[in-house]
Amino acid sequence: MKNIEVRGLTHVYSRGTPFEKTAIDSLDLAIQAGMTVGLIGHTGSGKSTLISHLNALLKPTAGTVLLDGEDIFASKAAIRAARFRVGVVFQYPEYQLFEETVFADIAYGPKNLKLDKSEIDRRVRQAAAFVGLDEGYFDRSPLELSGGQKRRTAIAGVLAMEPELLVLDEPTAGLDPAGRADLLEKLFAWKRARNATVLLVTHDMTIAGLCDRLVVMEAGRIVLDGTPAEVFAQSGKLLSIGLDLPPAAHIARLLREKGLDVPAGIYTEDQLYEAVLALWQGKGGVPC
Amino acid sequence: MLKDITLGQYFPGDTPVHRLDPRTKLLLTVFYIIALFTVGSWGGYALCIAALGAVMTVSHIRPGALLRGLKPLVFIIVFTAALNLFFTTGDDYLFRWRSIKISYAGLERAAAMVLRILLLVSGTFLLTYTTSPLAITDGLERLLSPLKKLHVPVYELSLMMCIALRFIPLLIEETDRIMSAQKARGADLETGTLPERARALMPLLIPLFVSSFRRADELALAMECRCYNGGEGRTRMKQLHMAGRDAVAFCLGGALMAGILLLRRLGI
Numbered sequence: 001m002k003n004i005e006v007r008g009l010t011h012v013y014s015r016g017t018p019f020e021k022t023a024i025d026s027l028d029l030a031i032q033a034g035m036t037v038g039l040i041g042h043t044g045s046g047k048s049t050l051i052s053h054l055n056a057l058l059k060p061t062a063g064t065v066l067l068d069g070e071d072i073f074a075s076k077a078a079i080r081a082a083r084f085r086v087g088v089v090f091q092y093p094e095y096q097l098f099e100e101t102v103f104a105d106i107a108y109g110p111k112n113l114k115l116d117k118s119e120i121d122r123r124v125r126q127a128a129a130f131v132g133l134d135e136g137y138f139d140r141s142p143l144e145l146s147g148g149q150k151r152r153t154a155i156a157g158v159l160a161m162e163p164e165l166l167v168l169d170e171p172t173a174g175l176d177p178a179g180r181a182d183l184l185e186k187l188f189a190w191k192r193a194r195n196a197t198v199l200l201v202t203h204d205m206t207i208a209g210l211c212d213r214l215v216v217m218e219a220g221r222i223v224l225d226g227t228p229a230e231v232f233a234q235s236g237k238l239l240s241i242g243l244d245l246p247p248a249a250h251i252a253r254l255l256r257e258k259g260l261d262v263p264a265g266i267y268t269e270d271q272l273y274e275a276v277l278a279l280w281q282g283k284g285g286v287p288c
Numbered sequence: 289m290l291k292d293i294t295l296g297q298y299f300p301g302d303t304p305v306h307r308l309d310p311r312t313k314l315l316l317t318v319f320y321i322i323a324l325f326t327v328g329s330w331g332g333y334a335l336c337i338a339a340l341g342a343v344m345t346v347s348h349i350r351p352g353a354l355l356r357g358l359k360p361l362v363f364i365i366v367f368t369a370a371l372n373l374f375f376t377t378g379d380d381y382l383f384r385w386r387s388i389k390i391s392y393a394g395l396e397r398a399a400a401m402v403l404r405i406l407l408l409v410s411g412t413f414l415l416t417y418t419t420s421p422l423a424i425t426d427g428l429e430r431l432l433s434p435l436k437k438l439h440v441p442v443y444e445l446s447l448m449m450c451i452a453l454r455f456i457p458l459l460i461e462e463t464d465r466i467m468s469a470q471k472a473r474g475a476d477l478e479t480g481t482l483p484e485r486a487r488a489l490m491p492l493l494i495p496l497f498v499s500s501f502r503r504a505d506e507l508a509l510a511m512e513c514r515c516y517n518g519g520e521g522r523t524r525m526k527q528l529h530m531a532g533r534d535a536v537a538f539c540l541g542g543a544l545m546a547g548i549l550l551l552r553r554l555g556i
Binding site: 016018055090095097108157158161 | 468470473475490491494498
């Protein structure tokens, strides 16, 4: 069983200056292999700082990160190994594109892994196929592509490293609804095919509802942790820390406030439909 | 790690030093530099150190912040010290071994030069630590405005400086971000031979250039959308006003200069 565990992690920025800020405050988190975990929290709650520790880009002020029980900060070799095992797609990853061709850009990570040529070739093709870039794009400059295609190229660059844990920081930010749905579907397909673990940072509560488990952060700490149903059942708490609810959960909450008997923890349209239908029939209505 | 660069970084605060007119601070910094070069005795250096210490205390700048800023200058300081130490001829030698000689005069001169560089840089750091970049450009523009008569494009120069200063933190942030992204893809920026390291910088530099051009384009567009058309006839949102504390600051600066000249005369 491969998993990642964060123990007592604290990170303080700009220590000893007037800008000193505790971004993460003794945080514990364990993620089981094969799970899709959503990380939500408003801007400045420490999400991005947390994910930068998972592949050893930031060194913790205190605490540590364990990958299969081993400290990733133990040695230079361990840090480098963690970089390859934990793939991180940062916000707006298209700004990291630099190579002359799409193919070369996707191959940058695998090349750093010092793989042989045929393996690099296989991985680039596979990663490109996963994100839906056909081979016609391989020889084009990544800088000439449209925004959505750039995003896919950048994500493929990380997928090609075949990480065991994939961390995505708002992968769908700035995409149109169709592009968003398409990209998510492709990412979930990749996850299933590789049986990888995924940590998804998002502001979009509909996307959060697709995860197996949700972790809510506020001011550098975890305030809620559980299945989407459990987390969205705490709608008052979520709203009080400035977060949103999925549309269905919002409607359910409004209905509950009106005194109607709608169960807590509803967050998908289907569940809402069932609940409203039950109410309707309970009042003697006929389903249409 | 890039965030540790403090060169020219502003520490916001609300102390008498922060509240001084930027023109006063600029002029006094120039004055301080001239004073440093007129120092002719150890007593004069002591006076400068005392003045620097007083400004630091009043403006709540911690010595640690100053030292961090001095770190990149270690090479220049060591180089200057070595040059003066080994190549000053004198009568009495402290140390002699084959062609390597260290004279007492050389020792004294090296110490004085190092002290001078440290004081010089610290003084200018105090200016940038206590004055926001925008205030500095504002002050500079006002101080240089007489040059407009000589057709020096003062306004354009100060606008360029202002934009450059504004973009430095953005570029640092951007570099940090791109560096993280490439490191996440296994980029190795720290080891390897020199050509290897130079090559390893490409994944950093190209996205940085691309985004700089994008930013410049966006800024130009935004300025045109607001009907920007140069300096002629523009009024300012923040007017600079000299106040009583500026007069006090000038008096203290004058006192420092007088003290240095006096100590030089007395040879203390």
